[in-house]
Amino acid sequence: MVPTNYYLVLSAILFGLGVLAFIFKRNIITIFMSIELMLNAVNLAFVAFSQAMHKLDGQVFVLFVIVVAAAEAAVGLAIIILTARNRQSLNVERVDLLKL
Amino acid sequence: MTPQLVVFFVLAALAVGGALSLIFQKHPIHSALSLIVVMVSLAGLYLLMGAEFVAAVQIIVYGGAIMVLFVFVIMLLNAGVEEHTSISKFAGFPGLLLAFALTGFIAATIARSTDSVQAVAQPGNMASTRDLSTMIFRDFVYPFELTSFLILVAVLGAIVLAQREKA
Numbered sequence: 001m002v003p004t005n006y007y008l009v010l011s012a013i014l015f016g017l018g019v020l021a022f023i024f025k026r027n028i029i030t031i032f033m034s035i036e037l038m039l040n041a042v043n044l045a046f047v048a049f050s051q052a053m054h055k056l057d058g059q060v061f062v063l064f065v066i067v068v069a070a071a072e073a074a075v076g077l078a079i080i081i082l083t084a085r086n087r088q089s090l091n092v093e094r095v096d097l098l099k100l
Numbered sequence: 101m102t103p104q105l106v107v108f109f110v111l112a113a114l115a116v117g118g119a120l121s122l123i124f125q126k127h128p129i130h131s132a133l134s135l136i137v138v139m140v141s142l143a144g145l146y147l148l149m150g151a152e153f154v155a156a157v158q159i160i161v162y163g164g165a166i167m168v169l170f171v172f173v174i175m176l177l178n179a180g181v182e183e184h185t186s187i188s189k190f191a192g193f194p195g196l197l198l199a200f201a202l203t204g205f206i207a208a209t210i211a212r213s214t215d216s217v218q219a220v221a222q223p224g225n226m227a228s229t230r231d232l233s234t235m236i237f238r239d240f241v242y243p244f245e246l247t248s249f250l251i252l253v254a255v256l257g258a259i260v261l262a263q264r265e266k267a
Contacts, residue, residue, distance in 0.1 A: 002108045002148065008210045010112045010145075014138070016203030017119040023195035024123060027182040029174055030131045036166065037119060037135060040142055043158075051149045056235050059154050063236070066161050067247045071254035073166045077173045078261035084177045090128075091183060 007048035014041035028083065028090050032076055039069050107148055114141040128179045132170050139163045153229040 018041060021034035043062045050058025084090055086100060118137035125131045139162045146155035236244055 001102075002104050005210060006108060006112075007145070007149070009207050010115065012203055012206035012210060013116055014119055015206065016199050017116070017123065019202055020196070020199040021119070021123045023199060024192055025131075025182065027128050027131075027179065029128045029170065029177075029179060030122070030182070033122065033128075033131055033135050033170060036162075037122065037138060040139060040162070043154075044142055044145065047146055047149055047151050047154060050151070056232055059151050059232055060235055060240050062151075062154050063157060064240075064243060064247060066157055067251065070161060070166055071250050073169055074254045074258040075261070077169055078258040080173060081177065081262050090177060090179050 004048050004052040008045055011041045011045040011048065014044065026091050026093060028080055028092050028095065031092065032080065036069060039065060104148060108145070111141045111144045111148070126181045128174050128182070129171065132167060132174060136163055136167050139167070153232050
């Protein structure tokens with residue numbers, strides 16, 4: 001069997017890469033995708049702990065996280081479509097004013 | 101090196117490679133395809149841990165529904181190669197440092213708490229999908245019902261936000 005530590009370190013690496021993508025990318029859609037990457041990293045840690053402790057709570061939480069991520073994707077992408085329609089750009093540096 | 105460990109390292113390398121590719125690709129559609137690689141390899145890792153149902157949901161909901169939504173929006177908005185400005189290049193240096201510090205901090209915490217975490221799970225008696233469904237529909241039935249309400253509200257919000265205003 002694979003030690004739980006390996007999964008947790010992989011989860012930390014994926015989360016760090018998600019943070020990195022969140023900071024570096026300038027496209028609003030890619031930034032949104034890096035949030036999904038961070039959620040995935042957390043899910044991996046949840047399942048790893050669930051396996052290590054022989055309890056299913058972690059897997060149930062993962063299912064709830066996936067549901068919330070789906071809802072977040074629906075609303076977030078609608079907001080992105082609205083922003084892109086109003087500003088004619090997907091670059092976050094052009095979305096720095098509340099008022100047009 | 102047991103077979104499981106080999107499979108783990110292959111899938112972990114795929115996941116990290118996909119995440120790196122998400123960062124280095126310039127075009128959003130390439131980033132989206134890289135993210136699909138990450139999600140599928142994570143589903144493989146869930147299978148390796150004996151969480152079959154979560155793996156299936158990961159592929160269907162994440163790899164299927166959410167990523168199709170992303171690709172659809174990228175194509176709808178006709179997103180091109182992202183442009184960099186001088187500010188974004190300057191912000192990269194502290195960002196890189198901070199991200200590495202965060203990863204190192206998390207990894208160090210995990211490495212220090214080896215006693216409680218390093219317990220290797222016994223194979224075989226991992227709970228089945230039936231136990232999972234019993235748990236969802238008995239212990240977590242109210243949160244489950246709340247999530248269906250959340251999805252309803254989110255879909256309504258998405259429709260209201262994205263519809264064109266009538267002139």
